[in-house]
Structures are given as C-alpha cells and as structure tokens.
Amino acid sequence: MHTLSAYPQPSVTVDCVIFGYDGKQLSVLLLNRKEEPYAGMWTIPGGFLYLDETLEASADRILTTKTGIASLFLEQLFTFGKPDRDPRGRVLSVAYYALINPERFELSAGNMANDVNWFPIGQLPELGFDHNDVLKTAIQRLQAKATYQPIGFELLNPQFTISELQDLYECILDVKLDRRNFHKKMMASGIVRPTGQKRLGEKNRAPELFEFDREQYNELVKSGFQFKI
Amino acid sequence: MHTLSAYPQPSVTVDCVIFGYDGKQLSVLLLNRKEEPYAGMWTIPGGFLYLDETLEASADRILTTKTGIASLFLEQLFTFGKPDRDPRGRVLSVAYYALINPERFELSAGNMANDVNWFPIGQLPELGFDHNDVLKTAIQRLQAKATYQPIGFELLNPQFTISELQDLYECILDVKLDRRNFHKKMMASGIVRPTGQKRLGEKNRAPELFEFDREQYNELVKSGFQFKI
C-alpha cells in the first residue's frame, strides 16, 4: 500500500451555498449552468479542487469569483458522495456555506449577468446534480447554528438596529419573536455595542444603532458563555 | 468541461473514529499501522473509498472490518484536506464517527491482536497523519451532540440503570451532574422506558433497569421535542 495510484481516484468539487439577506428575505445565490451535464439548470456555485489548495481556500476562491467579496463566515457543511450524483463519473462534493451581505456587492456584469441570481429560500427552483439536497442540508444547518452562535451578524450591515436583527432571526428561524423580550435578551447578552447613533428619516421613532462586539463575544466564549436565541 | 479527467484527482480515504464506553471511561479504537507512511504509529481505522460505494457504506465497511459489529450510530464528522496531510500525495479524508458498545465484541484475534487497541480519550498517543486533529474534532462533536441528542444510549447495554446513563454523560461531557435532578430529568423526558426489572447482586439497593424508547423518541421529535441534558 505504498502507492496511491493503486486505488481508484474520484473527482472532487468544492461547492458553496451562499446565503444573503436583503432586509426582507433570506436568499441563496445560484448559477445557471452553461455546460453539460445539467446545462440550463440552476446549481450551487462550485468548481474542481486544485491539488495544491486547502478545501477552505478552494471554497473561498469560488465565493470570491462569484461575488467579488470575501465572506466573514465560511464553514464546511458536508461531503456529498452518492456514486451516481454526477453522470460523468464518481464526483465527491465537499460543500461549504457562507453568509454575506448582498448590499456590499453587485452581481458581476457582462457575460454572467443572466447566469447568476438570488433565490429566496422559500422559492427554490429544481436544481441540477443533488444540489437540492445540499441546499436543504445548508438551511437546516444555518437554522440550527443560528440558535446557539451569533452568526446572523455577518448578514447585516456593520451598524444595525435591534429590530433589523430580530427580523433577520425571525426570517432564518421562521418564527415570531416578542419584540421586547428580544431587545432585552440582546442587551443582556453583552455582544452588541451601542454606537450612540440613531437611524433618522423613517416615519417613526428613530431607533438606536448597534454593532456586533466581536472582541467581547470572544472573551465571553472563553469564559464559557453560550449564545442563545 | 465535459470530461472529468481534465482535472486532477486526489485520492480519498474514509476514516472512522470509533468510540466505546466500558462503564468507566470513554475510549477510541486505534490501529497500529504496519505500512509506510507512519508505520508503527497509531491511527484511526480507515481505507480508500471504493468507487461504487457511498461514503457511509465505506465507513460502515471499515467499522465492520475492524470491530466485527455494526454501529447503531454512524455519522459524518468532517472532511480533512490539507494538501500535505499525507506524504504520498494529495489525499482527502472523509471522517466519520461511530458509537459502539465494546462489550458486544472482542478485538479480533490472530494477526491483528497487537495492532488494535482501545485508548481512553484522556490518554491518547501521538497519531499518524493529522489524526490528532481528527480525534479532537470528533470529541468536540460528540460532546456537543450529546447535550441535545440522546446518542449516549448507543454506548450502553440495551438495559441500563439511570446511574449508568449518568456516569456515561458525566464521562462524555466531563462534568458532574446532580444524581437526583438527572433522574428526574430522564423520567420526565419520556424516552426511557422502565423494564420492571432490577439489577440485583450489588452491595446496595437494587436499581431499576430501563431501556431507550426509540419509537417514543421518534414520536416526540416529530412533535418538536428537543432532548436536552
């Protein structure tokens, strides 16, 4: 067993579920494939792994290529490997998922313009490969993770109101939360820092703006703190 | 992009962290490698993926080969892929972890006798490849999972006392729990079913024997129940 080539080698792609939140709904970025197989169908962005890059670097490369921005949150999701998931042969997919703020980038223009689009997670098309499975897994993971890790912040602008944060969590978790208790919980958590500024210009009382206090969060985690919605 | 062979293909192994609990401590099953690289070092059991089997089937094959028994709990852990993790070339490892009851099998005799052994998770040797990382990830996952899914039952005999269950959780989570509150919580959970029998023969009051009520657990999960230690 000294030589690797004695064993059959599968192909390996890295695919990346990219979540974005526009203030109203949670969406994922999909690509309309030009090539066979599944030409004309929507798929999760992905590509073949380079032999000299780490899995995470590969996911980051795919993300940056498609969105032009780096994600603050990029995490391995699952490796999908059913023998028949790609008609060309045995292809494993190491899937990642990322959270980005779609306000910070524009879908790249030019030849890609019609080939990339956001789809709300409630209105997904039929996808190529086993990507519907991948997306389902990603949404479940995001929901589970959101309840015990403050990952939602990656999806918002650096400064946000508590109501915006609550809307986001209600959207991710698909639940209704009490406005006042949510406010209290966030204040007590110690991981949001008031900026002293307000958001004026809307037709009601101007809400205070906060930012995520990452240093404080890391401190709290070290001393055994567990975030909880 | 119609042909897979245009892209370089890594080798892929499936490696399996096998957890066992003997009533006193939580251990993992390790293999002493005979071949290079890392000959003479302890490693997690694993092998190259066959091109016509699913990842899970491959993990199950490895598990069955090494222990002779099937696991009730087998779950994908993470895919490890640092470019230099195997000196022979690019090798990805899709890692799984399994929970088994070591009382139900004996380490296979014969040529394997000195090559397979249980190591308590607190006394791990230095491992070949990046298997120390794999094990660290597996232990963290087991601890996290144990608090919100009743996976501990896989490690015990079908009939167990509440104290045995508590000892196991204390061992997995590395905490001390109050005996009376733990008892109360398990009774209230509805997922342990009294057998009506007691374990006699020990030098104190005979404790009642319970079994895991998987059907009831599945019912509860369907209606939104969340297990919680």
Next chain:
DNA sequence: ATAGTTAGCGTATTTTTTACGCTAACTATT
C-alpha cells in the same frame, strides 16, 4: 398641534433549573 407608528423600558407570571433533605431497599457483617 395632532395622529400614527415603532422604540425602549418595566413588571408580573409561568416555567425551568438548581440545591439538597429524607426514607427505601439492597448487601455485608456481626
């Protein structure tokens, strides 16, 4: 000036978690 709206604070109630006392039931010893 006033109406409409969401923000922010507070409080009472319910539920869950924690701490811990007491008796029961078994075995081993005398």
Next chain:
DNA sequence: AATAGTTAGCGTAAAAAATACGCTAACTAT
C-alpha cells in the same frame, strides 16, 4: 436476626430564566 453501610428513589424550596404584555417616548406625516 439485627445492624451498619451504601446507593436508589422521591420530594420540596429557592433561584433563575423565559414569557406575556402594559405603558410612555420619540420620531414623521398631515
């Protein structure tokens, strides 16, 4: 047969966390 030693099982009080919801403040639009 009585008694001591041990863990099992049940109960209760106190503390903490989650929930429900009222009230006033501060902004914009008319």
